[in-house]
Amino acid sequence: MKAQLSLLSIALVTSLSSATVNAKEALQFKDVFDFKSAKNTQLSEDGKVLSFSSTPYRGDATGLVYTLNNNKLLAEVERGTQPQINKVANWVAFTQIPTLLEKETTKKKDSLKNNLVLVNTTTGKQQTFENIKDYQLSDDGNWLAYRLDEKTNKDDESKDLDNANSTDKSSEIKPDKKDKTFDLVVVNLQDETTHTVNSVFSYAINASSNELLVSQSYSDGSDNQVALISLNSTFETSVLIDEPGVVANKIAWHPTKNIAAFTLGNYVNDDMRRRDHQLKLWQNELLTDIASPEKSWTIGKTAKLSWSEDGERLYFENHPKLAEKITAKKYTDQASLFDYDTIRDQKGLNVWHNNDAEIKPREEQQWNEVNKNRHYQAVYHLNGKQVAQLSDTSMPSLALNTNSRDALLGSSNLPYLERIMYGGFFADYYAVNVQTGERKAIINDYPFRPSLSPSGQYATYFENSQVQLKDLNNNKVSTLTKAIQATFADDQHDYPSAQPGYGVAGWLNDSSQVLVYSKYDIWAFDVNTLKATRLTNGKEINTQYRVIKLDKDHVGFKSDETLLLSATNLQQKQTEIAKLKLADNSLSKVLSGQKRFDVVKKAKHADKYLFTEQTYQQFPDFYQTDFSFKKPQRVTNLNPQVNDFAWGQEPELISYKGFDGEDLQGVLIKPAGYKKGDKVPVVVYFYRYMSQRMYDFPKMELNHRPNFPMFTSNSYAIFLPDIRFEIGHPGKSSTQTMINATQKLIDLGIADPDKIGLQGHSWAGYQSAFMITQTDMFKAVVSGAPVSNMTSAYSGIRLKSGLARQFQYETGQSRIGKTLFEAPELYIENSPVFFADKVNTPILIMFGDKDDAVPWHEGVQYYLALRRAGKDATFLQYEGEPHHLKKFPNQVDFSIRMMQYFDHYLKGKPAAKWMTEGEAFIEE
Secondary structure, eight states: OOOHHHHHHHHHHHHHHHHHHHHOBBBOOHHHOOOOOEEEEEEOOSSSSEEEEEEEESSEEEEEEEETTTTTTEEETEEEEEEEOOOOOOEEEEEEEHHHHHHOOOSSSGGEEEEEEETTTTOOOOOEEEEEEEEEETTTTEEEEEEEEEEOHHHHHHHHHHHHOOSSTOOOOOOOOOOOEEEEEEEETOOOOOEEEEEEEEEEEEETTEEEEEEEEESSSSSOEEEEEEEESSSSSEEEEOTTEEEEEEEEEOOHHHHHEEEETTTSSTTTTTTHHHTEEETTEEEEEOOOSSSTEETTTTEEEEEESSSEEEEEEEEEEEOOOOOOOOOOOOOOGGGGGHHHHTOOOOEEEEEESOHHHHHHHHHIIIIITTOOEEEEEEETEEEEEEEEEEOOOOEOOOTSSSSEEEEOOOOGGTTTHOOOOOOOEEEEETTOOOOEEEEEEEESEEEEESSSSEEEEETTTTTEETTTTTTEEEETTTTTTSSSBBBBBSSSSSSOOOOEEEBTTSEEEEEEEOOOOEEEEEOOOOOOEOOOOOOOEEEEEOOOOOOOTTOOTTTTTTEEEEEEEEETTEEEEEETTTTTTTTOOOEEESSSSEEEEEEETTTTTEEEEEOOOSEEEEEEEEOOOOOEOOOOOOGGGGGOOOOOOOOEEEEEOOOOOOOEEEEEOOOTTOOOOOOEEEEOOSOOGGGGGTTTTOOOOOSSSSOHHHHTTTOOEEHHHEOOOOTHHHHHHHHHHHHHHHHHHHTTOEEEEEEEEEEEETHHHHHHHHHHTTOOOOOOEEEEOOOOOOHTTTTETTTTTTTTHHHHHHTTOOOOOTTTTTTTHHHHHGGGGGGGGGSOOEEEEEETTTOOOSOOOHHHHHHHHHHTTTOOOOEEETTOOOOSSOOOOHHHHHHHHHHHHHHHHHHHHOOOOHHHOOOOOOOO
């Protein structure tokens, strides 16, 4: 009997323990703060060290260092951000930022300083250096150079004081206001001895780790110099240039040799836009100039410098010398106060003229962000000592890949600046010879980006629903895909604009073949015979294969290379990883399952890969493997707390019909604890195609969209449907599609028909605002940044880009396809403001009043129309916010209000006070 009681007791304890384990908590807003993500992930070149900043949504980050020989966490660095691993991977450097509390409570933000923390990757030992402005680690790990973010030393202060007391300041050459200098501390990391260099503006350590180039600049300019410092016990200094006011803005060491390039200017010219900079080359103990091909061209302060990886080419930027600055007249005496010219020079005016290529807001935006300091690309060939101009005023844009030896893709949109306002984006494209700068035309007036072969002889582009191949030597164009039974045109394109293709995977290194995507597969086309070879079998298994490119400077594929591919099942939505051997076109899957797999990094000089796997319930932690992918090993476990919450059930796909009978899908995530037969409240979140998120781990943040687990762990289902549109009738077509999708949930007995809410932002904000003018299916709507009146929005401006909004309606997302003058009835038909009296659904409208994409008065218009019609409408105006909420308090506030809104209308909870009484404007 005692034995039976003991067993009963054990069973009871086990049952209670199991119940405790299974009694998971509903997610609360405060829980979201703790979820971490990996930022600035770094993998050492030898594949032995992994580092990143583990950053919670709200809180202080932690820098993490893992050793991949044993997958152990080697070090944790408090508030460690932006990790950098030096070339031989004996150090990981973190920028240690102030605490969140300090940042939130300190009024003078510039008083907050960063520290530098070095982690020894052998021992895990940490060294901290305080008040760091910036730093560089030598490739061999023996040297650290950092600028101290403090006032200059006393000698310099005395010098500045002497200068300030001097009556003769005519000889002073002052630096630009934003150009700050700091003392540079050089640390021998072997014996921890230090050396200080005063007033350093720019600096760089060479690849051999034995020399440091510095530009020193002082407040009066008298002792400015560029110097070379030996990295040894003597710190011997060689002055390369000693000239009042001189300054080196950019420094770039050769990747393997002791050759330095730098741009040299002089503050004696206080107009920094018109200050001439020289490009200097320090080689074999000699300093030489690299001149632009055009004698009337110069180099500006913001010009960039970069070497090719092999060190054969130095890329630099230049521009034509600017016209003399026009100086406005100023009031200087009594007479000037009444002089028309002087008075008018004080005006504030922009003249908008019909002959302007761009409207003034676009012109202003482009001036400030692009044209004010516009530079053009040139290259210096080190071995031949030849310079070639690669872009210029007639072709200003160049897709720079410093590893491309033969050809680069250039473009110019200058002939189409006016048409861009209403017709979308167009450009003329060219193949540019890297050796000579010679260019050959590929295609003009083209809305997409063509693909250029590594040799520059061939290019492909998509036209007339087919992939075209152009031989640039004879300008012969051949259609590659015409006779192939495959879909090369994007069949999801439902815009009133040219249909794009699925794109190009790349070229073989010798340019003999181009690899092109169809909807499912990868095809190889021989440029000489035009023969097509299908490399994958995606069409038969409804799988879309795409090449995974881990090297951003990739030029071409080797003929015997084995490529990594993503393999996405378009019906079931999982994304697996496959390998394709180009030598024999054999294909094999290496990571598979009902998940989403992503290969994210490869070690530069080792057989080491990082990948993630994720589902709705599984955070995408890092795994490591070699190229066989046979024995992957888990490295991280950033968010184990996922298991503590009632997260929601596994997502499932729901099929339904679009407005035109097309088969569409949506992702349904039932609430935690759902039992078959339950009818639950549903929040529908959408934009366009959403079903591809089937296996995505949700973003654990609070912003303009619902946090999915917040809802699924609190008795809601989340539904993410695909939407398709009819050109000219986007409102009605999306509404009918949404009705079909939501009705399917009702028919399945999952959705309570009286408890269905709708949430969308921007384009989906418009759709949700429109849908409630057509149907009463939804019991509450939260609409973020919606266009409500297409007749007014049509002639508005996108403040961020400065573009007229006309292109969005004629050829873009809004899908009207005609001008306001051609079809005013379509603009009215698709504008919810004209049908506000038909709305019976409570709506919460949210806008930032600095929205740079949609004019925020679009929300005001709809609110006022609904208010006038006596409808249940509330408007949230977030002050100073752009298109998406950026300020943390506003993100949290809106998320809480959105949940309160749905809780009231879909669950019947008491309405929050702001919903019934509003909030009075009070400003102390």
